[in-house]
Amino acid sequence: MKLLNIKNIAITSALVVGSVFAVNIQAQTVDVTVGGINYTVGKTALQPLSTSLANPAYTLTTQPWYGQPSLATQFAQQVQYRLGTWNGTASTTLPSVLFLTSSTGNGTVTFWVNGSTNAIPGPGSSQNAYYAYISSYVPLPVGPSVANTQVSVQNTVQALQGTYTLQNSVLANSFSYDCNVFGENDICVSAGGRNTAVSAANGLNNTSALLIAAYRAMANVRVGAYADQNLSVNNAGSTVNLGNNTPLLGLFAAWNENLDGTGTEVKATIAYGQKNTTMNRSVVGTGATASEAGSGGSTLNSQGAQVTAKYGFGVADQVIVSPYVGIRYTQNNMGGYTEATSTSVTTPLTYSALNTNATTALAGVGASYKGIPQTTLFASAGVETDTNTANGSYNATGLTGLTPVNFNPNPVKTRPTAMLGASYDVEKNQRLGVTGIYRQEAYQATASTTVMATYTVGF
Numbered sequence: 001m002k003l004l005n006i007k008n009i010a011i012t013s014a015l016v017v018g019s020v021f022a023v024n025i026q027a028q029t030v031d032v033t034v035g036g037i038n039y040t041v042g043k044t045a046l047q048p049l050s051t052s053l054a055n056p057a058y059t060l061t062t063q064p065w066y067g068q069p070s071l072a073t074q075f076a077q078q079v080q081y082r083l084g085t086w087n088g089t090a091s092t093t094l095p096s097v098l099f100l101t102s103s104t105g106n107g108t109v110t111f112w113v114n115g116s117t118n119a120i121p122g123p124g125s126s127q128n129a130y131y132a133y134i135s136s137y138v139p140l141p142v143g144p145s146v147a148n149t150q151v152s153v154q155n156t157v158q159a160l161q162g163t164y165t166l167q168n169s170v171l172a173n174s175f176s177y178d179c180n181v182f183g184e185n186d187i188c189v190s191a192g193g194r195n196t197a198v199s200a201a202n203g204l205n206n207t208s209a210l211l212i213a214a215y216r217a218m219a220n221v222r223v224g225a226y227a228d229q230n231l232s233v234n235n236a237g238s239t240v241n242l243g244n245n246t247p248l249l250g251l252f253a254a255w256n257e258n259l260d261g262t263g264t265e266v267k268a269t270i271a272y273g274q275k276n277t278t279m280n281r282s283v284v285g286t287g288a289t290a291s292e293a294g295s296g297g298s299t300l301n302s303q304g305a306q307v308t309a310k311y312g313f314g315v316a317d318q319v320i321v322s323p324y325v326g327i328r329y330t331q332n333n334m335g336g337y338t339e340a341t342s343t344s345v346t347t348p349l350t351y352s353a354l355n356t357n358a359t360t361a362l363a364g365v366g367a368s369y370k371g372i373p374q375t376t377l378f379a380s381a382g383v384e385t386d387t388n389t390a391n392g393s394y395n396a397t398g399l400t401g402l403t404p405v406n407f408n409p410n411p412v413k414t415r416p417t418a419m420l421g422a423s424y425d426v427e428k429n430q431r432l433g434v435t436g437i438y439r440q441e442a443y444q445a446t447a448s449t450t451v452m453a454t455y456t457v458g459f
Contacts, residue, residue, distance in 0.1 A: 143347050144292050146401035148285035152292075153349070155282045157394045157405045159239035162201030164332050164356060164407075165441045166242075167275065167302045169448040170196055170206070170228065171330055173437055174250050175269040175306040176419075177226045179214035183429045183458035186216035192433075192454030194228065199447045202237035206230055210454060214252075223253045230275070243276030248302070261320050261368065262312040272303040277334060281349075294339035294348055304330035308362065318371040324364055324382070331357035339398075349398040354407060358442065359388040364417070374425040379418075386413040386442070408443055415440035429458035 173196070179188035190212040197205035209231055214224030229247035250271035257263030281294040308326030315321050333355045339348035364382020391408035421435035437450040 143288070144399065145285065145289035146399060148289055148291040149347075149349075149396075149399050150402055151284045152281050152294075153394065153396050153402065154405055155284070156239060156279055157407060159202070159235075159237055160279070160334075160354070160394065161408070161443050161446070162198050162204045162235070163240045163242060163277065163300070165198050165201065165443055165446055165448060166196060166204055166206060167273065167300060168330055168332055169198070169439055169441065169450065170194075170208075170248060171271055171273065171302045171304050171332075172306075172328065172439070173450050174226065174228055174248055174271050175252075175304075175308075175328065176437075177210070177212050177228075177250065177269075178252070178254070178267075179212045179224050179456060180222060180254075181429055181431050181456045181458040182214075182216045182222075185459045187459040188212075188214040188216075188222075188224070188456060189459065190454045190456040192452060193231075194450060194452045196448055196450040198441070199449075200445050202235055204233075204235045204237075206233040206242070208247075210452065212454070212456075220257065220259075221253070221255050224251070226250045226252075228273070239280055239282060241278040241280070242300070243278075245276055246274045248273035258312075261322070262314050264309065264311050265322075266307070266309045268305070268307045270303075270305040273301070275300045275302075279337075281339070292345045292347060294345050296337040296339040296348075296351070298335045298337040298351075300332065300334045302330070302332045304328065306362075310366070318369055320368050322366045322368075324362070324366060324380075326362035328360045328362060328384075329357070330360070331355065347399055349396040349402075351397075352395045354392050354394055355390065356392045356407065357390050358386045361385050361387055366419075376423045378422070379420045381416070381418045384415050384417060386411070389413070389442075410444055411442050412440065412444060413442070415442070431456045 173194075179190045181188050181190075190210070192210045194208045194210055195205060196208075197203075207230075209229050210226065211229075212224065212226040214222045216222050227247040227249055230242070230244040233242045233244070235241070248271060250269055252267060252269040254265060254267040256265040276297065277300045278295065278297045281291070283293050284291040306326060306328040308324055310322045310324035312320045312322040334353065336351050336353045338350040339345060341348050362382060362384055364380055366378065366380030368376055368378040370376050389411060391406065391411060393404040393406050395404040396402050416438075417440070418438045419435065421433065423431050423433040425431050433452075433454045433456065435450075435452045435454075437452075439448045439450075440446075441448055
């Protein structure tokens, strides 16, 4: 390459006067902004400034602005570097930057970095000066930073925790659904509604319609089914939206020793639910490095089974106390998905499946009182302990540097539950019931409350 003379340097230096430049060298790349477009520039080892510009460390082989006569002026106005340490050498002051064009006319650009704020020295100087050519760059559009995107992914995890809590609570509470008011045809039908709210989840709650039916196959055996259909889901954050497309469906069977509630009762229930789910990732940060508002959809499947056994003791007139034990298995699985690309989302993320499951031991005691005409009051308190869990991780790819987020890093494995309710026999074989359920959930500082009202008729 033909060497540049001092006159060239002096002329180009004048173009830089009054501008503020800094240099940020990280790992093996340099970020350069030219004309509003980011370029990631590969770099090699820096060399001290010698008496000539031979053996440059960086070489610019091609460039979109090739052939423009005001090349140096454009660089002086448009290229900005940020920073501190270059190839292990710290700059104690804000360095000046000089851009030069080669006299060969091939558009190659050389820049000088000087650790001093004084005028840039000529080729014969060695005063704290370094030189380099830019080599093999890859043009990239302005895009989101890894740090901001990582935070936006973590925000999505927090919202998804509430959604998983809601679905798991609905599933677990459904195992208590029953229908035991029979008529002469041994048929029971119950209809009603339910509302479940999750604390610490931006006002997350849902309202559903219930339909429960049972058949008394034998005097002491009943079998049944139920459907829990979402009518609405409210979440002020709107990061995660649940669809109302399909109901939670369940089957149950129960055997009781005595019809009055004393003695042994064993009940088994299985259930399955599916919900369309849309994730709207939040924007974190401002400007060109802000995270993008990526959006994508998947399906959240909830399923499980529970078996409980209790024994009713008649401890006083119209009072029955029933200790119980049980075991429950639940899982909530959401398939992987990819965010949609749009004019505002140029770096969509792809997520792997997010699966959780738990095997839980149950124990507690319930009590009922029938001393008020046509009325039954009942309550229970218990504890749940997870004996085996898999909490999964939310893993996003599509932007180098993102790390998986543990979906529940500090699970609450032992949790209290409570239920309180009343029923009133309106007519023979017709019953109105109201039930409230409280559950401490597996996520820290998160609980759910459920209120149900049903009208049951025996045929």
